[in-house]
Amino acid sequence: MHFDLPDLRLFIHIAESPSLTQGARRAFLSPAAASARIKALEAQLGSRLLYRDSRGVELTPAGQRLLQHARLIMRQVDYLKTEFADYGTDSAGHIRIFANTTAVTEFLPEILAGFLAERPGVTIDLQERLSRDIVRGVLDGSTDMGIIAGPVAASGLQVLHFSTDRLLLAVPKQHPLAGRKKITLNDTLEYQHIGLREGSTLLSFLREQVETLGKKLSLRIQVSSFEAICRMVEAGVGIGIIPESAAQRHSRTMQIETIELDEPWAIRERSILVRDLEALPGSVRALVATLRPEAAALQSDQ
Structure with a gap:
């Protein structure tokens, strides 16, 4: 079985687009040419990859499996290009990072700023x-x-610990809870909370904990930020x-004022999650090496 890399990249473009036409445009092909290539790929695999209708395209189960493998193959190809272009150095490359709310807003901006300042050839998608x-x-x-x-x-991942995150309750100075040393989540639920926007990692996590208590x-x-939460708390709008x-x-x-949350999940x-650290480009390995001591140092300074 032979796969052409342009066909795999085309399939990824189509899978990530609302329609075959837009996916073809991203691959600089006409819709007819893109459709012919996808049909040839389906024939080679002996499986239907896409459902096509007037609303666009939808992946079949076989298409979902191919997308996972195609992404890995193309990312490895990109790694190979980067490694040979820069002889394995960490001075160039593109890094994509998925991170939770606290990382994105609290410590990554400062760390990434220093990292990128030293490596003008590196770009990051956070x-x-x-x-x-x-x-x-x-x-x-x-x-x-x-x-x-x-x-x-999850199995199949390398998990690299680098610091500890502790959650606290913030309340106004004159709030009925002010002065307490510890508090459970359940005891906070009689008061109105200030939360992050929908889709944030922390809000989703807290809702899961509240649901386990059978409450809302x-x-x-x-x-949109922890600073905004604190300003609302200071103004007496609620707790957070x-x-x-x-x-x-x-x-x-x-x-x-802040109060320690007496919950096992508060700490x-x-x-850092990676599939295989040694298989990653030099720029990614350098960022991991930077992140681990830098994040710990930033936490100790705060």
Whole structure:
């Protein structure tokens, strides 16, 4: 069985587009030529890969499997090009990262700024994703690395621990809960919470914990950052659960108090996820090496 790399790349473009026409455009082909190539690929595999209708295309189960393998193959091809173009150095390359909310907003910007300043030839695509999507992305090759907090329930991955994430409750200075040393999640639910926007990793995680208690998280307002949560808390709008790093930084300039969450899940280990560290390009390996001590140092300074 012989696969042409342009056909695999075309299939990826179509699978990631709402229609065959748009996928063909990304591959610089006419829709007719793209359709003929996909039909030839289906004939070679003996399986239908796409459902086509007036609304666009949808992957069949066989198409889903091919997409996973095609992404891995093309990413390895890109790695090969990078390695030979730069003789295995870490001075150039493109890195895609899937990370949780805390990583994207709290410590990655500063670390990546220093990393990129030293490597003008490196580009990075940083995307905030839910934990399950981070794991899936690393497994199927749609991202080079993932950054996650908490246990990782997936085989076939290397899990590289690099720091600890602690969640705290932020309350206004005059709030009825102010002054308490510890509190359970259940005890906070009688008050209205301030949360992050829909789709954020932390909000999804907290909702899962509340659901295990058979209750519902009452959100008065949703905002886009931990700083905005703290400002709302300071103004007396509600209470909010945030990472310790954000709590310590914003409590220096805002009239808020923090309370330790007496929950086993409140302390979560941060980890970097990769499929095979040694198989990654030099630029990705260099970022992993930078991240582990840098993240720990930033946490100790906060």
